[in-house]
Amino acid sequence: MIFIVIRIDVRPEKREDFLEGIVRYSGQVREEPGNLVFSCYESVERANEFTVLANYVDQAAGEAHVTSGHAKWFFGWLPSVVTEQPKIVFQELPGEGWGPMGEVVMEPRESEPA
Template sequence: MIFIVFRLDARPDKRDDFLDGIVRYSEQVRAEPGNLVFSCYESVERANEFTVLANYVDQAAGEAHVSSEHAKWFFGWLPSVVTEQPKIVFTELPGEGWGPMGEVVMDQREA
């Protein structure tokens, strides 16, 4: 599984443009074959700080994503709505996706 997290700061004066663009892009990415997760979250401590989480089944799916027309649009558009170059973590992990968190045991009576 490919695991990608990137963090960015949206320009305050471009916040609405950023939100419109990331919603559009998220829908396109989620429709890609091999995409497991694509979500964007805003920090609860810092306005306009966003973290994007993306997972792909394998390297081939990730490469197909990067070469897609919507990814090319996103990479070209993003500098117009952020304050600086986004920071990224990209790694390949063993396994086929998300698993249960062993430290948290759910009480079946409340589930």
């Protein structure tokens, strides 16, 4: 599995442009074969700092993503809305996706009354 985290700092005056673009791009990426997750989140501590999480089943799916028309559009468009070059963490990990967090133990829930 490929695991990618990208930090994007958006220019305040370009915030709405970024939000429109990332919504468009997110929908396109989620339709790609081999995409497991593509989500974008804004920091609760720093306005206009966004984090993208992306997971692909394998290297081939990640490479197909990078060469897609919508990715080429996004990579070309992104400099127009950011304050600096985005930062990325890219890792190839064993496994097939998200698993349960072992440190958190869930108690069985009782059924709520109707």
